[in-house]
Amino acid sequence: GLIGEPAAILQAAEGSDLRIVASFSKTRVTGHLVGRPEIRGASELRGKRVGVRVLGAGIWISTVMALEHLGLSPSRDRISLVPVGSPVEIQRALEEGAIDAALLPVAQSRKLKALGYQILLDDYPGDATAYGGGLVVDVAFLKSHPELVENIIKALVEALAFCLEETNFRAVKEA
Secondary structure, three states, X not given: OEEEHHHHHHHHHOOOOEEEEEEOOEEEOOOEEEEOOOOOOHHHHOOOEEEEOOOOOHHHHHHHHHHHHOOOOOOOOOOEEEEOOOHHHHHHHHHHOOOOXXXXXXXXXXXXXXXXXXXXXXXXXXXXXXXXXXXXXXXXXHHHOHHHHHHHHHHHHHHHHXXXXXXXXXXXXXX
């Protein structure tokens, strides 16, 4: 399957016999760290609850990076990282007061800003990258079908190359 690398690592840690055989993404971290209206600055996150999708996954990693960029440390500053669920569930938890802040997609953060919520971080360092999708394979399948896995990797690399070729922009956009 094509899934996020952190999710694959979490599954492997829980006993699934998986291997990441290819990684296809190096994207810039995006999103805004949004705080409840009464939180006026990053320093006010100390001792607060910050929502994430699941501990150890991509949004969690990006959230920790956001806090570090703001000079905060979850352990030192007693910031609880609370697993909430999907971005929609995270936004709901923020609105209901179950959490005090969260990393949200830009569209969601703009909506909340209009309601008085605080944007605590809207710009990551240029070299901050997110964890994207990778090809993850069950070890038994990999051992019994190595040539198939190799061909899938080749096909995915060729598809990416096609998508990145400027002359194919129109065809890619239409697809």
